[in-house]
Amino acid sequence: MTTATTxxxxxxxxxxxxxxxxxxxxxxxxxxxxxLKTMRTPEALIDVTLQPVIFLLxxxxxxxxxxxxxxxxxxxxxxxxxxxxxxxxxxxxxxxxMNTDISKGVFDRFRSLPIARSAPLVGAVLAxxxxxxxxAVITLGVGYAMGFRIxxxxxxxxxxxxxxxxxxxxxxxxxxFIGMLARTPGAxxxxxxxxxxxLSFGSSTFVQANTLPGWLQAFVNVNPITxxxxxxxxxxxxxxxAGHFFWTAGWIIGLTAVFMPLALRAYGRKV
Amino acid sequence: MTTYAIEAEGLQKSFGETxxxxxxxxxxxxxxxxxxxxxxxxxxxxxxxxxxxxIRADAGSARIGGYDVVKQAERVRATIGLTGQYASVDEDxxxxxxxELIGRLLDLSKRDARARAAELLExxxxxxAAKRPxxxxxxxxxxxxxxxxxxxxxxxxIFLDEPTTGLDPAKREDMxxxxxxxxxxxxxxxxxxxxxxxxxxxxxxxxxxxxxxxIAHDTPLGLKRVVGGQTLTVQPxxxxxxxxxxxxxxxxxxxxxxxxxxxxVAVPVKDDSALTETVARLHAAGIGVHxxxxxxxxxxxxxxxxxxxxxxxxxPAGGGAHADPDDGxxxxxxxxxxxxxxxxxxTV
Numbered sequence: 001m002t003t004a005t006t007x008x009x010x011x012x013x014x015x016x017x018x019x020x021x022x023x024x025x026x027x028x029x030x031x032x033x034x035x036l037k038t039m040r041t042p043e044a045l046i047d048v049t050l051q052p053v054i055f056l057l058x059x060x061x062x063x064x065x066x067x068x069x070x071x072x073x074x075x076x077x078x079x080x081x082x083x084x085x086x087x088x089x090x091x092x093x094x095x096x097x098m099n100t101d102i103s104k105g106v107f108d109r110f111r112s113l114p115i116a117r118s119a120p121l122v123g124a125v126l127a128x129x130x131x132x133x134x135x136a137v138i139t140l141g142v143g144y145a146m147g148f149r150i151x152x153x154x155x156x157x158x159x160x161x162x163x164x165x166x167x168x169x170x171x172x173x174x175x176x177f178i179g180m181l182a183r184t185p186g187a188x189x190x191x192x193x194x195x196x197x198x199l200s201f202g203s204s205t206f207v208q209a210n211t212l213p214g215w216l217q218a219f220v221n222v223n224p225i226t227x228x229x230x231x232x233x234x235x236x237x238x239x240x241x242a243g244h245f246f247w248t249a250g251w252i253i254g255l256t257a258v259f260m261p262l263a264l265r266a267y268g269r270k271v
Numbered sequence: 272m273t274t275y276a277i278e279a280e281g282l283q284k285s286f287g288e289t290x291x292x293x294x295x296x297x298x299x300x301x302x303x304x305x306x307x308x309x310x311x312x313x314x315x316x317x318x319x320x321x322x323x324x325x326i327r328a329d330a331g332s333a334r335i336g337g338y339d340v341v342k343q344a345e346r347v348r349a350t351i352g353l354t355g356q357y358a359s360v361d362e363d364x365x366x367x368x369x370x371e372l373i374g375r376l377l378d379l380s381k382r383d384a385r386a387r388a389a390e391l392l393e394x395x396x397x398x399x400a401a402k403r404p405x406x407x408x409x410x411x412x413x414x415x416x417x418x419x420x421x422x423x424x425x426x427x428x429i430f431l432d433e434p435t436t437g438l439d440p441a442k443r444e445d446m447x448x449x450x451x452x453x454x455x456x457x458x459x460x461x462x463x464x465x466x467x468x469x470x471x472x473x474x475x476x477x478x479x480x481x482x483x484x485x486i487a488h489d490t491p492l493g494l495k496r497v498v499g500g501q502t503l504t505v506q507p508x509x510x511x512x513x514x515x516x517x518x519x520x521x522x523x524x525x526x527x528x529x530x531x532x533x534x535x536v537a538v539p540v541k542d543d544s545a546l547t548e549t550v551a552r553l554h555a556a557g558i559g560v561h562x563x564x565x566x567x568x569x570x571x572x573x574x575x576x577x578x579x580x581x582x583x584x585x586x587p588a589g590g591g592a593h594a595d596p597d598d599g600x601x602x603x604x605x606x607x608x609x610x611x612x613x614x615x616x617x618t619v
Binding site: 105109112 | 348376
């Protein structure tokens with residue numbers, strides 16, 4: 001009963017919140033918390049686990065023959081795109097999660113502790129990278145069972161995953177920005193869905209752009225997901241890389257340049 | 272050097288058009304309990320959020336343990352513990368996980384974080400529930416976990432947000448015991464409350480705020496002198512003896528007995544001896560009682576005395592039914608919360 005002393009200890013946590021190692025340790029602790037939450041509410045993972053699997057199965061076996069002539073040919077076309085797109089789009093959850101923390105007062109708990117202001121944000125991003133790895137393992141595993149094989153080499157395939165993760169990071173800024181502005185987690189979710197839906201289906205992930213009407217091709221050809229999927233395809237299966245790479249890099253730089261300052265400013269106001 | 276653990280001067284804060292704080296001063300000496308008494312919307316939470324570095328005041332200044340809440344926010348955060356609506360635990364995490372996370376964020380080693388968590392969970396009687404998600408906790412358990420979470424870093428200044436609202440009398444006593452222990456070990460506690468009883472039981476000093484302004488600052492004793500002493504209430508077991516009981520109370524107190532509600536008589540009394548005398552006389556007269564209690568004026572009555580109107584009410588002396596969230600629709604008249612839960616600890 002009396003063992004829990006509460007006398008002032010000025011050293012408790014006061015030490016160097018500015019040091020990078022401290023930031024990494026705090027962020028890792030917060031990332032672990034985020035992953036624990038994910039494990040406890042597995043339904044929150046559906047978009048990054050079940051969804052790519054269902055898309056793979058559905059599109060390959062239902063539409064594959066009609067779209068590409070054979071299921072195996074379509075799987076080759078589809079899988080790298082689905083993989084890149086799912087990783088990219090799973091970044092939208094970060095804003096929802098942060099908004100939930102703010103509305104529940106959990107964020108205030110973190111803010112009342114002597115940790116770097118950026119630690120909750122960095123922690124959320126770190127946890128997301130673990131989720132991206134999960135997407136990659138699940139999608140490639142299911143794909144492998146369905147007959148998909150990487151035609152290049154592990155290095156280039158790994159580079160494909162890395163680009164997708166980098167694009168996801170850029171898109172995270174959009175999500176964080178919306179997450180800081182919106183009143184409820186549901187509103188963030190709704191807005192991000194509106195953003196994600198046309199980007200994913202108005203791309204070359206599922207069908208080749210030249211099968212589409214001209215006006216839609218115009219959109220598909222500038223859509224970052226088209227180029228991300230194209231780049232992923234080239235890195236997994238071989239083919240020209242440069243064009244898709246420059247488009248994707250341009251989008252990553254553009255999104256980051258516009259939304260990182262906006263998101264950090266909105267975040268700073270909340271922190 | 273400052274002699275105060277908490278000092279705030281001229282705090283002002285507006286949210287859009289709404290003026291939440293219009294110049295609030297707060298001072299608390301180290302190792303004391305300071306109660307901030309006020310109805311919902313008075314500015315209690317806004318004041319604490321400024322003191323805890325969660326929001327910035329538009330004007331005024333505040334220091335915690337001598338550290339400026341704006342310029343030395345980091346130091347302030349290493350000094351304070353926050354509970355309740357100011358800072359929540361994560362409902363998806365277990366009690367233990369929540370405590371360990373905070374320990375890790377306070378730079379404890381994994382082992383130390385676990386040990387500190389176990390120690391506090393045991394102190395708050397949560398060891399058995401330690402591995403359950405916090406969302407499965409009862410209201411009282413959740414309150415204890417919130418408090419335990421705020422103590423991981425051994426803060427010297429602790430902010431408690433209405434620590435006993437919604438708790439039953441036994442749990443309230445437990446919580447009061449915890450607060451007394453914290454202060455006994457040298458911490459300074461600032462608690463917000465809607466109950467004068469609670470302020471009286473715990474606080475060394477009380478600041479009463481209303482609509483963003485301090486309307487009184489005093490010791491509980493001084494405050495009671497201003498707002499009047501205690502009320503002695505008797506409910507005879509036999510309603511037919513009500514008049515006898517009223518006459519008896521009048522003799523004891525020298526004031527005319529009133530009937531705040533059906534079957535009950537009450538008189539203001541000046542000191543505690545009135546209670547024993549009343550018990551003796553009731554016994555002698557053979558009047559059995561259902562209820563016999565001595566309690567302080569409610570927040571509503573405090574406000575009525577201090578500012579001439581009901582708490583949170585814009586009109587002078589109206590019905591203040593919305594002032595107290597526990598005071599629901601049923602009370603109707605202004606005396607409804609005389610018998611609110613806060614009077615329980617003094618009930619005989």
